[in-house]
Amino acid sequence: MSLVLVANRAPIRPTPDGWAPSLGGLASALLPVLEDRGGAWVAMRGPDEETPLTQTYPPETAAFTVRRVPLEEPEFEAFYQGMANRVLWPLSHYLVEHVEPDRSFRDAYRAVNRRFAHAALDVARTDLAAGREQPTFWVQDYHMMLVPETIRAGLPDARIGFFWHVPWPASEVFRILPSARDLLRGMLASDLVGFHTEGYAENFRESARDLLGAKVEGETITFEGHRCRAESHPIGIDVERFEGLAMAPGAAEMAAEIREDLGGVQIVLGVDRLDYTKGLLLRMEAFERFLELYPERHGEVSLVQIATPSRTGVPAYDQLKREMDEASGRINGRYAKGAWAPVRYRYQSFDQAELAAYYQAADVAFVTPLRDGMNLVAHEFAAVSAVCAERGGRPGALVLSELTGAADYLDGAFLVNPYDADGLARTLDTALDLPETERRARLSQMREAVRDLDVHVWAQRFLESLDAEGED
Numbered sequence: 001m002s003l004v005l006v007a008n009r010a011p012i013r014p015t016p017d018g019w020a021p022s023l024g025g026l027a028s029a030l031l032p033v034l035e036d037r038g039g040a041w042v043a044m045r046g047p048d049e050e051t052p053l054t055q056t057y058p059p060e061t062a063a064f065t066v067r068r069v070p071l072e073e074p075e076f077e078a079f080y081q082g083m084a085n086r087v088l089w090p091l092s093h094y095l096v097e098h099v100e101p102d103r104s105f106r107d108a109y110r111a112v113n114r115r116f117a118h119a120a121l122d123v124a125r126t127d128l129a130a131g132r133e134q135p136t137f138w139v140q141d142y143h144m145m146l147v148p149e150t151i152r153a154g155l156p157d158a159r160i161g162f163f164w165h166v167p168w169p170a171s172e173v174f175r176i177l178p179s180a181r182d183l184l185r186g187m188l189a190s191d192l193v194g195f196h197t198e199g200y201a202e203n204f205r206e207s208a209r210d211l212l213g214a215k216v217e218g219e220t221i222t223f224e225g226h227r228c229r230a231e232s233h234p235i236g237i238d239v240e241r242f243e244g245l246a247m248a249p250g251a252a253e254m255a256a257e258i259r260e261d262l263g264g265v266q267i268v269l270g271v272d273r274l275d276y277t278k279g280l281l282l283r284m285e286a287f288e289r290f291l292e293l294y295p296e297r298h299g300e301v302s303l304v305q306i307a308t309p310s311r312t313g314v315p316a317y318d319q320l321k322r323e324m325d326e327a328s329g330r331i332n333g334r335y336a337k338g339a340w341a342p343v344r345y346r347y348q349s350f351d352q353a354e355l356a357a358y359y360q361a362a363d364v365a366f367v368t369p370l371r372d373g374m375n376l377v378a379h380e381f382a383a384v385s386a387v388c389a390e391r392g393g394r395p396g397a398l399v400l401s402e403l404t405g406a407a408d409y410l411d412g413a414f415l416v417n418p419y420d421a422d423g424l425a426r427t428l429d430t431a432l433d434l435p436e437t438e439r440r441a442r443l444s445q446m447r448e449a450v451r452d453l454d455v456h457v458w459a460q461r462f463l464e465s466l467d468a469e470g471e472d
């Protein structure tokens, strides 16, 4: 059965010589599925984009269609910058102080979700009119909570999956939203809703029970006569791609160059979008604490923090940018000596080959989000570092926030509380001195988990569970 995906971001991007898959796991997992099954991907066209509204892809086979829903500036502001990024994103991550509910955000969100759903319905109706089977729908993430409801109203027997890529908070936190019930209703029109952990799925079922009085039996939620399952389907990375990057000719040299440029010190690495959920400021403070506690490390260790620009124009992101500039300046001003700088802060985007080189160069990956649905940087680091260690390179260690989905799966990591500066500093000290045999043992443990959660397997498992719907 063909597939209609609905996601805010498109799976392909324009390049100087045509089109290429978007970077990131979702596109790499789902493009092969779409090429195989056919169908469409419905995505947003932002106000500054000039991409076509409809195009087939790949150009040679035209296996599926990319349809874009064009948003004008005010709609984009209220739906994406507003409801998605100033309300749903912080709330899901328990950062209630960043939540700014606004009536106009809500209205725009509803209107834009309807347009996405109608674009998806159009694809299905065209299929049906041509005598083809009705496609399966798969809706992605917190931008699209109301889409299932509109699809269901248009095609009552549709098969609809939904995947929620961020944490689902405790019901008592979710209910803070004035539109909590409407949003839940919108999602419950799905047949299957997937989450990264059983804890998030459990929170979702509880929200449905507490806020809407839905009946919950095992994984199944029954609401107004419709059954929807909430299951855990943890996502991972494209393992083959990252292992390939680690083994690529020149990768080891690139890593050696990074180390040399930093003066041969030990490297503690952070890689994140510049986002307040990632715990970047607290991480900087923890590193400062580390320098206070361990003066003998001065000149011997640097924190390389890569922060890729994200959601610029949203006030909290712009503010964080200023605070990170200030924090890195403060720490370097206080401790830098000769050629050594304790913090190497890079507010830039890097391609995956460069990131893989940084992963390979790092002694410790310092992954300390305040909350994260999964956190794939942890997976990427473990995959790359494990391959390098296997090929005779230096194995790295992973320090990981216990408030991430990844902490449920990556047993070889050092788990930390990202709010505990002293704890982070001490764990960093331990991780930097970890004997090589233990690093290797921990990495091979993590590698198993990373392979089990491969993003292609994730997509396949979710779709199998969705396709099984109604077959009994």
Ligand code: G6P
Pocket: 008, 009, 141, 142, 165, 166, 310, 311
């Ligand atoms: C998170 C979300 C995704 C989103 C990505 C990048 O991973 O779960 O849905 O696409 O962040 O954020 P952006 O706002 O640039 O799409």
